[in-house]
Amino acid sequence: MVNQECLAVRIQGLNFAYPDGHVALRGVDLSVAPGERVAIVGPNGAGKSTLMLHLNGILRGEGTVYVGDLEVAEPNLKKVRAAVGMVFQNPDDQLFSPTVFEDVAYGPIYMGLSEVEVGQRVMQALQQMHAEEYAPRVSHHLSIGEKKRIAIATVLAMEPSVLVLDEPSAGLDPRSRRTLIQLLDGLAPTMLISTHDLRLVKELCPRTAILDEGRVEADGPTFTLLTDEDLLEAHGLEAV
């Protein structure tokens, strides 16, 4: 077991029900070491996205969530949101500014950085996603693959210690998907990836957690889990 003090993410006994009474999370426990990449897989409606939204306090249930040594709670929210970069499933929701530059600059501006620093952060983040030339472009005109890369750049510009990705490869054609996997593989932060794309999991994440009906049903090395056909089938997944 890793030392409790230096975990990147620590979730203990997390329960959450939506206002309409639908219970989405039932006692989730999950610890992630710094630099680790963990895939969260499971059928639709398993609670993956709900779990993701707890990591930066957009949703708050019963139980404790720690990011580094910060508890995800009202007084720490700003610091937590700077530490956790969240990439939403639909890039059209994430790219809300008129131009790519303004979108990538949004997070750094809210962190209170100076104009020069913001400019540097934006260019660095776009470079990491091989998208420097997109800075002056209008988001609406980009392809889904391009939007996805820009969406990731918008959080990289905040230099987060934890990167949370919701269905990063959904809707991408094989080439964009390949590019995205390569780009993600080159990034340093701790990653939590919620996905159905088990081939992406195999390539990017040494560890996998299976979430079903709001519970962590299995948590272990990706290779072991993804070769257990009975386990996968029991939770609506398919071996690749």
Place this chain on the structure above:
Amino acid sequence: MHFSPFHLYRAGDSVLHGLDPRVKLLLTLAFILSVSLAPVGAWPIYVLLLAFALSASVASELGWSFVLRRAALALPFVLAALPVLVTVKGDLLVSIRLGAWSLSVTAPGLERFLSVALKSWLSVQMAILLTATTPLPDLLLAMRALRLPRLLIAVLSLMWRYLAVLVDEALRMMRAREARSASWQGRSGGSLLWRARVTGGMAGTLFLRGYERSERIYNAMLARGYDGSIRSFPLKPLSPAERFILISALLVLLALLLVGYLLG
């Protein structure tokens, strides 16, 4: 099918395209203000103002007829000024009988109507030129420099960003309906009421989707630190050349107005 509100802007590299958006916005507003303040029936001034608009149009390198063609769109609005033809008192020109009613068109009335029509046509030309040579993100920056409330600018910017997304969504829905609107033996079924209800349902769905999307956008904003205040960078000051252009153009407009009043 891809709707885009971006068709207002025409890319180019003319002097006007390169001019700072703040200068362009200010001058456009000043032009429209001068046009509306110009006295009624000051025809020489209208000609000079038209010359001002046309020179700007030529400087934009969009082709001199481009702005004139688009400005024709504003003509129907001139109809709103029709009543002045008969409400202003003065020398009688024509009298029209409509049953028991008799409408008398007067000379000052006609003069005022033509002035209003010309003025709106001139104003629209300049507004079209502004939007055709300035991309909206730049225009939003210029509005910020003119101290428009930031919240309002943020709303405008989100509207511009998502208008196209919403229209695309509506078009996709309509296409899906079209795809299932088959007709058997040359006639289509369903009563008018039923069809109206389907359309109403589609509008409702669109509203709900928009609402849910706004929730997701808000989450994405929160995730990147949004705390209810709108923040942005200070803009760099205008260069001496830009100041010179701005001030001299403002002086020209002011001089035109003064001449207009002195003549009138």
